[in-house]
Amino acid sequence: MTNIIALEAQIRKPEENITKLRTSGFIPAVIYGSKHENQNLKIDRNKFIKVFEEAGESQLLDLSLGKEKPFKVIIKDVQFHPIKNVITHADLFQVDMTQKIEVEVSLNFIGESKAVKELGGMLVKNYDTVLVKCLPGDLVDKIDVDLSKITDYNSNITIADLNIPASMEIQGDLRQVIATAIEPEVEEARPVVAAATEQPAAGEEAKTDDKKKE
Numbered sequence: 001m002t003n004i005i006a007l008e009a010q011i012r013k014p015e016e017n018i019t020k021l022r023t024s025g026f027i028p029a030v031i032y033g034s035k036h037e038n039q040n041l042k043i044d045r046n047k048f049i050k051v052f053e054e055a056g057e058s059q060l061l062d063l064s065l066g067k068e069k070p071f072k073v074i075i076k077d078v079q080f081h082p083i084k085n086v087i088t089h090a091d092l093f094q095v096d097m098t099q100k101i102e103v104e105v106s107l108n109f110i111g112e113s114k115a116v117k118e119l120g121g122m123l124v125k126n127y128d129t130v131l132v133k134c135l136p137g138d139l140v141d142k143i144d145v146d147l148s149k150i151t152d153y154n155s156n157i158t159i160a161d162l163n164i165p166a167s168m169e170i171q172g173d174l175r176q177v178i179a180t181a182i183e184p185e186v187e188e189a190r191p192v193v194a195a196a197t198e199q200p201a202a203g204e205e206a207k208t209d210d211k212k213k214e
Helices: 017-025 046-055 203-214
Strands: 005-011 026-033 035-044 061-065 071-080 087-094 099-109 122-125 129-134 142-146 156-158 176-184
Touching: 005 046, 005 129, 005 203, 017 026, 026 046, 035 046, 046 061, 046 087
Parallel strands: 005 061, 026 087, 099 142
Antiparallel strands: 005 035, 026 035, 061 071, 071 087, 099 129, 122 176, 156 176
16 A cells, blocks of 8 residues: 555635636645545645646545545546646545545556667557556555566567556456567668769760850
């Protein structure tokens, strides 16, 4: 079980203007879950960014909401502005510690591929996360992927090859390739295009000009 990270939020009143809320340094959010009715919140932007960078969407948080006792949540979804790339909204999900949940866990690529280092191949990563199912208390923040297992162009790492805790269940097709190496593209030498007409030999051009004068 990973360390629990604390996050503070405030109840957002219906009359509060979303635009003014954002310009004043807050992010609008919503909390929901099996034990919590949907409730609108506001969270200090800088504090949320710090927590999100550390926890992502796969670590448990202790959410403090007013005078309520802190309870366990995960960041379920984060929305970004399409142009400015700043966070505009967040969804928080209250978890039941006795019920399994499905969560995307980040893949942490470690080691070095022999096919890349010695053969000059190009590493291809098809996934950055993998979907798992487990009890909230069994969540991990990342799953390591050892690239040293890719020794040649016939090697790859599939979801089935991942070393995950016994308490976690991988969701999805285990045959999906997470990472592999491909041969570098070799640019073919371009053939020399022959001249459409032969260039006149030295002195011939002068003779032609003389004939024109005649």
